[in-house]
Amino acid sequence: MMKKNRKMKTYNPQKFKIPLLIITLLCFFVSGCKQKPSSDPDDEAGKNMDAKTPVTVAHISFEPMAETLNLNAVSAFLQKNTVRSTVAGVIENVSIRPGEMVRKGELLFTIQTKEASALSHLRTYSDSSFRFKGLIRIRASRSGIVSSVKYQHGDYVQEGDELAIISDQNSLVFILELPFELRPYVRKGGSCSIFLADHSILKGTVSSNLPVMDIQSQTEQTIIKPTGGKNLPENLIARIEIVKSLKPRTAVLPKSAILSDETQSQFWVMKLINDSTAIKIPVSKGIENSQKVEILQPSFSSSDKIVVSGNYGLSDTAKILIKKILR
Numbered sequence: 001m002m003k004k005n006r007k008m009k010t011y012n013p014q015k016f017k018i019p020l021l022i023i024t025l026l027c028f029f030v031s032g033c034k035q036k037p038s039s040d041p042d043d044e045a046g047k048n049m050d051a052k053t054p055v056t057v058a059h060i061s062f063e064p065m066a067e068t069l070n071l072n073a074v075s076a077f078l079q080k081n082t083v084r085s086t087v088a089g090v091i092e093n094v095s096i097r098p099g100e101m102v103r104k105g106e107l108l109f110t111i112q113t114k115e116a117s118a119l120s121h122l123r124t125y126s127d128s129s130f131r132f133k134g135l136i137r138i139r140a141s142r143s144g145i146v147s148s149v150k151y152q153h154g155d156y157v158q159e160g161d162e163l164a165i166i167s168d169q170n171s172l173v174f175i176l177e178l179p180f181e182l183r184p185y186v187r188k189g190g191s192c193s194i195f196l197a198d199h200s201i202l203k204g205t206v207s208s209n210l211p212v213m214d215i216q217s218q219t220e221q222t223i224i225k226p227t228g229g230k231n232l233p234e235n236l237i238a239r240i241e242i243v244k245s246l247k248p249r250t251a252v253l254p255k256s257a258i259l260s261d262e263t264q265s266q267f268w269v270m271k272l273i274n275d276s277t278a279i280k281i282p283v284s285k286g287i288e289n290s291q292k293v294e295i296l297q298p299s300f301s302s303s304d305k306i307v308v309s310g311n312y313g314l315s316d317t318a319k320i321l322i323k324k325i326l327r
Contacts, residue, residue: 052319056309057272058326060300061252067244067287069185071176073194073224075236079171081144083164085157087136089113094153102140102166109138109151109163144168147234172232173207174224176240180213185244186222194226195239202226204240247287251295254326257308258285258293269295270307270314272322278307280316 093110096102116134144166151163174194178186186206194202207223214220224240226232253269260267267285270278286294300306307314308326 052276052321053310053314054323055270055278055307055311055320056324056326057305057322058254058257058308060295060302060304060306062249062302063252064246064248065250065252065287065289065292065294066246068289069182069240069242069244071178071182071240071242073174073176073238073240075172075174075232075234075238077147077167077169077171077234078173078223079168080147081140081142081166081168082162083108083138083140083166085109085111085159085161085163086138087111087113088159089134089136089157090117091151091153091155091157092135094149094151096146096149096164098146098149100146101144101169102146103143104140106140107137108140111136111138111157114156138163140166142166142168145231167234169231172226172234174204174226174238174240176222176224177214177217177219178209178222179217179219183209183220186242190242192224192243193241194224195241196232197237200230202228202230206242245287247294250286251300252292253295253306254308255288255291255293257306257311258283259311270311270318270320271300272305272307272320275322276319278311278314278318278320280314 089111091109092112095107095109102108113134113136119134147165147167149164151157151161157163176186186209188206188208190206192204192206194204196202204224204226207225210221210223212220257269258267259269266282268280268282271281272278281298283295284297286296288294305325307320310320310323314320
């Protein structure tokens with residue numbers, strides 16, 4: 001009886017290496033995923049703190065607000081005295097210089113007549129009839145500042161020639177180019193402020209309107225009379241501020257508290273409902289200047305707190321952290 005050859009099965013450990021490695025890695029992965037998050041209270045507090053936006057808040061204030069018009073004006077002398085020669089001749093002496101202050105009756109020019117100048121070479125003769133000097137003295141007819149001097153010593157002038165111009169300092173005004181649509185706000189006798197380039201401020205009064213309209217710009221010249229004795233030059237540019245409307249007491253917020261959409265058609269503020277939450281409140285604006293804005297609607301109280309810094313991009317019902325309260 002023939003015996004069948006049987007193959008003996010032997011154990012090979014290499015066959016189980018790879019599956020064991022995979023199982024080990026899976027165990028580590030599962031244990032890592034099941035790891036519980038840290039329950040440290042300090043970490044939780046830090047996360048909650050990071051979720052709040054630091055802001056600066058302020059209370060609603062009630063104070064006067066004025067809406068103003070700001071227009072440019074140029075200084076000018078309304079009254080100018082033109083000094084003219086009364087005879088034809090040669091100027092012998094000039095007693096004034098531009099920029100000097102002269103008084104009424106003060107000597108300005110001395111002119112030798114053309115006849116006396118023609119006979120001047122005969123003065124060496126003994127005949128006294130040829131000793132005519134022919135000097136004519138021109139004096140100031142009013143007080144003022146010498147704006148210009150046209151002739152100097154030795155110049156020949158004709159009768160009626162312009163010798164100098166004297167400007168009356170008391171006639172200095174500012175001429176404002178007023179648009180026609182703003183006439184109701186600039187009334188005769190009304191007060192205004194004059195801001196000069198050296199940061200000084202003068203008080204002024206609306207004197208009158210010249211009855212001429214510029215055909216190109218559709219503006220009319222309005223005369224502003226400054227008060228005070230400050231000596232100013234002609235052609236000085238100044239800014240005239242005129243009050244358009246005034247409210248003695250109204251709700252006011254800093255301009256930084258007002259937020260708006262891209263089209264500048266909707267406005268709102270972030271109002272605090274508690275020490276850590278701010279909500280969006282739509283508002284209606286009134287008078288505003290470079291720093292503050294009048295709030296027409298809704299009605300706020302002096303105890304309401306409004307976010308004035310850090311409010312940009314806050315969503316409705318935002319979590320905030322108060323860093324500073326403005327007084």
